[in-house]
Amino acid sequence: MKMNNSKVDSLLAGGESGELTDKQKRIVEAAIEMFSEKGFAASSTSEIAKRAGVAEGTIFRHYKTKKELLLAIVTPVMGNLVAPFIVKDLEKVLEKDYEFYEEFLEAMVRNRQAFIQKHLPIVRILVQEIPFHEELRGQFIEHVAKDLYARFANIVSHFQEKGELVQMPPTSVVRLTISSILGFFLARYIFLPEYEWNEEEEIEMTIQFIMNGVKAR
Amino acid sequence: MKMNNSKVDSLLAGGESGELTDKQKRIVEAAIEMFSEKGFAASSTSEIAKRAGVAEGTIFRHYKTKKELLLAIVTPVMGNLVAPFIVKDLEKVLEKDYEFYEEFLEAMVRNRQAFIQKHLPIVRILVQEIPFHEELRGQFIEHVAKDLYARFANIVSHFQEKGELVQMPPTSVVRLTISSILGFFLARYIFLPEYEWNEEEEIEMTIQFIMNGVKAR
Amino acid sequence: MKMNNSKVDSLLAGGESGELTDKQKRIVEAAIEMFSEKGFAASSTSEIAKRAGVAEGTIFRHYKTKKELLLAIVTPVMGNLVAPFIVKDLEKVLEKDYEFYEEFLEAMVRNRQAFIQKHLPIVRILVQEIPFHEELRGQFIEHVAKDLYARFANIVSHFQEKGELVQMPPTSVVRLTISSILGFFLARYIFLPEYEWNEEEEIEMTIQFIMNGVKAR
Amino acid sequence: MKMNNSKVDSLLAGGESGELTDKQKRIVEAAIEMFSEKGFAASSTSEIAKRAGVAEGTIFRHYKTKKELLLAIVTPVMGNLVAPFIVKDLEKVLEKDYEFYEEFLEAMVRNRQAFIQKHLPIVRILVQEIPFHEELRGQFIEHVAKDLYARFANIVSHFQEKGELVQMPPTSVVRLTISSILGFFLARYIFLPEYEWNEEEEIEMTIQFIMNGVKAR
DNA sequence: TATGAATGAGCGTTCATTCAT
DNA sequence: CATGAATGAACGCTCATTCAT
Numbered sequence: 001m002k003m004n005n006s007k008v009d010s011l012l013a014g015g016e017s018g019e020l021t022d023k024q025k026r027i028v029e030a031a032i033e034m035f036s037e038k039g040f041a042a043s044s045t046s047e048i049a050k051r052a053g054v055a056e057g058t059i060f061r062h063y064k065t066k067k068e069l070l071l072a073i074v075t076p077v078m079g080n081l082v083a084p085f086i087v088k089d090l091e092k093v094l095e096k097d098y099e100f101y102e103e104f105l106e107a108m109v110r111n112r113q114a115f116i117q118k119h120l121p122i123v124r125i126l127v128q129e130i131p132f133h134e135e136l137r138g139q140f141i142e143h144v145a146k147d148l149y150a151r152f153a154n155i156v157s158h159f160q161e162k163g164e165l166v167q168m169p170p171t172s173v174v175r176l177t178i179s180s181i182l183g184f185f186l187a188r189y190i191f192l193p194e195y196e197w198n199e200e201e202e203i204e205m206t207i208q209f210i211m212n213g214v215k216a217r
Numbered sequence: 218m219k220m221n222n223s224k225v226d227s228l229l230a231g232g233e234s235g236e237l238t239d240k241q242k243r244i245v246e247a248a249i250e251m252f253s254e255k256g257f258a259a260s261s262t263s264e265i266a267k268r269a270g271v272a273e274g275t276i277f278r279h280y281k282t283k284k285e286l287l288l289a290i291v292t293p294v295m296g297n298l299v300a301p302f303i304v305k306d307l308e309k310v311l312e313k314d315y316e317f318y319e320e321f322l323e324a325m326v327r328n329r330q331a332f333i334q335k336h337l338p339i340v341r342i343l344v345q346e347i348p349f350h351e352e353l354r355g356q357f358i359e360h361v362a363k364d365l366y367a368r369f370a371n372i373v374s375h376f377q378e379k380g381e382l383v384q385m386p387p388t389s390v391v392r393l394t395i396s397s398i399l400g401f402f403l404a405r406y407i408f409l410p411e412y413e414w415n416e417e418e419e420i421e422m423t424i425q426f427i428m429n430g431v432k433a434r
Numbered sequence: 435m436k437m438n439n440s441k442v443d444s445l446l447a448g449g450e451s452g453e454l455t456d457k458q459k460r461i462v463e464a465a466i467e468m469f470s471e472k473g474f475a476a477s478s479t480s481e482i483a484k485r486a487g488v489a490e491g492t493i494f495r496h497y498k499t500k501k502e503l504l505l506a507i508v509t510p511v512m513g514n515l516v517a518p519f520i521v522k523d524l525e526k527v528l529e530k531d532y533e534f535y536e537e538f539l540e541a542m543v544r545n546r547q548a549f550i551q552k553h554l555p556i557v558r559i560l561v562q563e564i565p566f567h568e569e570l571r572g573q574f575i576e577h578v579a580k581d582l583y584a585r586f587a588n589i590v591s592h593f594q595e596k597g598e599l600v601q602m603p604p605t606s607v608v609r610l611t612i613s614s615i616l617g618f619f620l621a622r623y624i625f626l627p628e629y630e631w632n633e634e635e636e637i638e639m640t641i642q643f644i645m646n647g648v649k650a651r
Numbered sequence: 652m653k654m655n656n657s658k659v660d661s662l663l664a665g666g667e668s669g670e671l672t673d674k675q676k677r678i679v680e681a682a683i684e685m686f687s688e689k690g691f692a693a694s695s696t697s698e699i700a701k702r703a704g705v706a707e708g709t710i711f712r713h714y715k716t717k718k719e720l721l722l723a724i725v726t727p728v729m730g731n732l733v734a735p736f737i738v739k740d741l742e743k744v745l746e747k748d749y750e751f752y753e754e755f756l757e758a759m760v761r762n763r764q765a766f767i768q769k770h771l772p773i774v775r776i777l778v779q780e781i782p783f784h785e786e787l788r789g790q791f792i793e794h795v796a797k798d799l800y801a802r803f804a805n806i807v808s809h810f811q812e813k814g815e816l817v818q819m820p821p822t823s824v825v826r827l828t829i830s831s832i833l834g835f836f837l838a839r840y841i842f843l844p845e846y847e848w849n850e851e852e853e854i855e856m857t858i859q860f861i862m863n864g865v866k867a868r
Numbered sequence: 869t870a871t872g873a874a875t876g877a878g879c880g881t882t883c884a885t886t887c888a889t
Numbered sequence: 890c891a892t893g894a895a896t897g898a899a900c901g902c903t904c905a906t907t908c909a910t
Binding site for chain 2: 869870871872877
């Protein structure tokens with residue numbers, strides 16, 4: 001009776017796929033919809049249950065509290081938002097898969113854009129709920145501020161040593177790069193998603209913009 | 218018993234100052250605190266009333282619904298977030314108060330930073346609640362996408378004609394400029410307010426970064 | 435609109451009478467009925483509300499939790515179950531209002547019987563819930579074990595010195611006296627209330643029984 | 652995996668021993684613990700299952716309802732609380748195993764004390780739940796009021812005829828005897844179990860007390 | 869104008885019980 | 890025989906809102 005062509009991919013199953021039962025998947029899907037549309041606090045477990053086509057009690061069999069459901073949805077995405085490309089791509093960068101910063105930037109942006117598009121509703125939830133949940137803020141700072149930031153700075157140093165990038169503190173280069181990209185993603189996907197974006201062009205321009213700002217003169 | 222050295226400035230009084238009674242001010246202050254800390258949906262009118270030192274009914278005497286209270290807080294700031302410098306500064310720009318784009322940028326950033334700092338909790342509410350309230354999104358698009366965006370583009374055109382800025386579509390210059398600045402403000406004040414920012418330096422760098430990206434070559 | 439010929443007497447109003455509003459009285463009355471019939475844990479606030487003819491929320495306006503409602507009902511009776519006759523009657527005893535232990539016993543039993551009869555449902559709740567609520571057990575030990583027991587022992591010593599009572603440890607005399615009386619009250623009012631008791635006769639016999647057990651020979 | 656040195660003795664197996672499976676025993680033990688600690692209504696089948704180390708469904712395979720589980724625990728003890736000594740000892744008494752009422756009393760009290768100590772948690776449940784369950788009250792009245800009371804009265808008559816006991820209605824002698832003993836047991840084991848009792852002495856005194864009250868003069 | 873008692877719908881959560889495996 | 894996922898009614902409690910005072 002198990003169906004596996006689910007919309008909820010293996011990210012949420014905690015590593016091994018197929019760990020979520022059919023009903024659990026429907027609960028998670030319904031919760032993602034609701035949380036991202038109305039926010040966590042304004043979403044009721046009873047409506048989530050209705051939308052998932054399960055009894056309300058069933059939610060609490062799988063997730064002790066409503067908040068645990070939120071974290072089960074958001075935590076794995078938070079990790080993967082940042083983790084994978086860092087580990088893999090960091091090696092690629094240092095192993096000269098990318099000869100220029102611009103190349104690396106290009107790859108990174110495309111890769112993260114694909115990820116965000118795929119998990120858009122969850123990313124929305126993440127962004128929207130971070131201010132209200134200590135745990136999320138903690139994880140976010142851990143992953144973004146520590147992991148991503150630190151490793152990114154290494155990459156920047158690498159290209160600075162190659163004489164490709166301007167001699168500015170690496171953390172500032174990182175901050176400006178990330179905030180330009182993030183600024184675009186937030187505008188594009190969170191705050192003004194209905195606006196008609198010429199995505200290809202905007203991304204290209206954003207990268208040029210960053211490069212102009214940080215390349216060695 | 219009326220005190221007038223209130224923290225809630227005349228912005229919220231709807232144009233003419235002194236319109237808000239003492240109790241009304243305390244309600245608004247309490248609501249701002251709570252909404253920005255816990256979010257609109259997770260804030261209860263009963264706790265707002267308690268914090269304001271008024272009866273729960275008093276809130277509803279002044280604001281028909283809880284949502285009306287939210288809008289009363291957020292709407293005037295949304296307007297002023299964008300409106301004033303546009304009207305005034307637009308004239309100034311065109312009247313050559315600012316000879317260079319960089320000068321204008323500098324002035325604008327400082328001015329908006331001061332505004333955001335002054336109204337930080339309300340700006341937080343604004344950013345946090347926009348995704349959940351049609352009205353807010355409507356106002357935001359109206360003010361930002363139409364007013365700010367359009368007028369800003371005029372300014373950019375002005376400097377492009379002077380040969381100071383690169384020949385890129387003005388809307389893209391605007392988008393990149395705004396998203397760099399907004400990216401900084403969001404990181405600085407909303408998502409990582411506890412991080413130790415070297416504000417002066419970051420702003421200067423952000424402006425240089427933008428200028429490198431957009432100035433004519 | 436206030437009526438004061440209520441069944442809930444001033445005991446529960448916290449000392450000054452008339453402190454309980456009309457609805458509060460109805461809530462307390464309904465709760466007493468239900469708690470004593472079905473027990474605290476098996477009584478639902480929704481049914482209490484229905485029986486009291488108020489909205490469920492009204493209960494929680496007056497009592498923060500269901501348990502607080504229980505304590506508000508039971509605490510004052512616990513105090514008065516023991517306190518008043520002790521303070522007053524102790525003086526009376528020592529001031530020779532009662533020349534013989536039997537006389538004192540007689541008065542005490544009658545007085546407490548009247549009290550128990552008047553507050554029977556609450557006393558039932560008290561007896562039934564003591565095993566499950568730390569606070570109640572604490573209060574009970576405080577009042578009964580400490581206050582009543584100690585003062586009662588003084589009275590017994592007094593009559594032992596007069597040569598009226600047997601030379602047994604006063605605490606044992608107290609324990610036997612109380613357990614004989616309590617044994618009767620528990621059987622009569624709690625465990626077998628439907629049995630046809632010849633109350634007058636039983637009390638008389640119980641007192642004689644106690645006297646035979648404790649009087650000096 | 653079956654262990655047979657179980658704490659749940661054959662009393663609960665319904666007469667023939669070995670009828671309870673290992674899991675059943677663990678269910679019953681867990682239920683006894685919980686019912687006596689928190690009361691029947693406040694104990695959940697899910698926690699009983701957890702404590703017993705079985706699935707929740709397993710409980711309902713053996714006991715159709717939660718209440719049936721309660722009755723399965725409490726009924727056999729209720730019977731044995733009263734039945735055995737009556738049947739056997741009644742014969743012993745009449746066959747002059749006990750020459751004096753005091754002797755009989757002594758034996759009975761010791762015997763019942765041992766029984767209560769052994770089954771204390773179940774006796775607690777019994778006492779605590781009697782007020783809330785018709786069936787229990789019915790059984791209690793049946794066993795105590797009819798069986799015990801009636802047979803006990805016969806014994807008293809027997810000693811009255813021997814001229815050993817005062818000429819009081821036998822039922823009153825019984826009532827006073829039982830309530831003195833019960834009063835002690837309730838205080839000792841139910842209401843003030845933590846108090847430091849000098850058990851031996853108290854029992855001796857209680858018996859003397861009763862004898863003084865009922866022996867012929 | 870300000871109050872706060874009152875409301876009843878709705879909240880997140882737990883419950884005893886069922887039943888397909 | 891045993892399981893534990895699933896149920897949906899009921900739980901204690903909070904909510905935004907109303908209204909008589």
